[in-house]
Amino acid sequence: MARSIRATLLLTALGAAAAALPASAAAVNAGGAAPGGEVVGGPATGGSVGGAAPGVAPAQRATSSRTGGALAGHKPPRPKVVHRRTATPRAKARQPAPKPVVPAPLVPTVSGVFPVHGPFSFGGDGARFGARRLGHVHQGQDVVAASGQPIVAPVAGLVTVKANQPGGAGIYLIVHGTSDERDYAFMHLLRGSVLVAPGDAVRAGQQLAQVGATGDASGPHLHFEIWIGGWHARGGEPIDPLPQLERWAGL
Numbered sequence: 001m002a003r004s005i006r007a008t009l010l011l012t013a014l015g016a017a018a019a020a021l022p023a024s025a026a027a028v029n030a031g032g033a034a035p036g037g038e039v040v041g042g043p044a045t046g047g048s049v050g051g052a053a054p055g056v057a058p059a060q061r062a063t064s065s066r067t068g069g070a071l072a073g074h075k076p077p078r079p080k081v082v083h084r085r086t087a088t089p090r091a092k093a094r095q096p097a098p099k100p101v102v103p104a105p106l107v108p109t110v111s112g113v114f115p116v117h118g119p120f121s122f123g124g125d126g127a128r129f130g131a132r133r134l135g136h137v138h139q140g141q142d143v144v145a146a147s148g149q150p151i152v153a154p155v156a157g158l159v160t161v162k163a164n165q166p167g168g169a170g171i172y173l174i175v176h177g178t179s180d181e182r183d184y185a186f187m188h189l190l191r192g193s194v195l196v197a198p199g200d201a202v203r204a205g206q207q208l209a210q211v212g213a214t215g216d217a218s219g220p221h222l223h224f225e226i227w228i229g230g231w232h233a234r235g236g237e238p239i240d241p242l243p244q245l246e247r248w249a250g251l
């Protein structure tokens with residue numbers, strides 16, 4: 001009797017479960033919630049019951065079908081690297097090595113007398129030794145002074161040249177120093193003021209002529225030169241006379 005009752009109850013329970021099964025499947029197909037799990041999408045999205053597909057870790061849940069079903073745990077494709085062409089720097093042209101600057105040898109000064117008596121100045125940069133001139137380089141130092149001021153021999157010597165160059169030096173004298181073997185040039189002398197002639201011996205401080213503006217001169221001044229090894233006609237070379245002039249002037 002008892003077995004018959006248990007059998008009847010078991011059949012009743014099985015029948016109830018069979019009746020409930022179509023309703024549960026219908027709920028799954030409709031995208032609703034089923035007992036014991038959460039529905040992630042319906043058949044259109046390829047979802048599964050319970051939030052995870054069999055054999056797939058939770059971190060690898062299916063994404064939307066629009067991505068082709070890629071799993072979140074997979075590495076995304078690497079972005080395409082675009083290499084830009086950079087300009088290769090051109091090799092710099094080799095520059096020639098600068099030539100070493102050889103300083104001019106120092107020429108010792110000698111005792112003597114400043115060649116102009118009275119007020120004077122050394123002018124500006126254009127009056128200096130080495131200043132540029134049209135077609136040549138300035139080979140002396142200008143001593144700016146008033147017209148008619150006395151010009152004297154700075155050292156004892158011998159007058160070797162007296163000449164006139166209208167387009168350049170004007171009236172000029174060359175005196176060769178007897179003790180220092182230097183040649184001294186005095187240019188732009190005032191016309192009619194020369195007191196000596198070639199062959200005359202002169203002493204230091206003796207008047208030779210007066211300051212003028214003959215030849216190519218913009219105003220009265222003495223153009224003064226010092227030559228080592230003889231004046232240019234004898235193959236010598238000029239030196240900067242300013243240090244010597246400053247010593248004679250006591251500067």
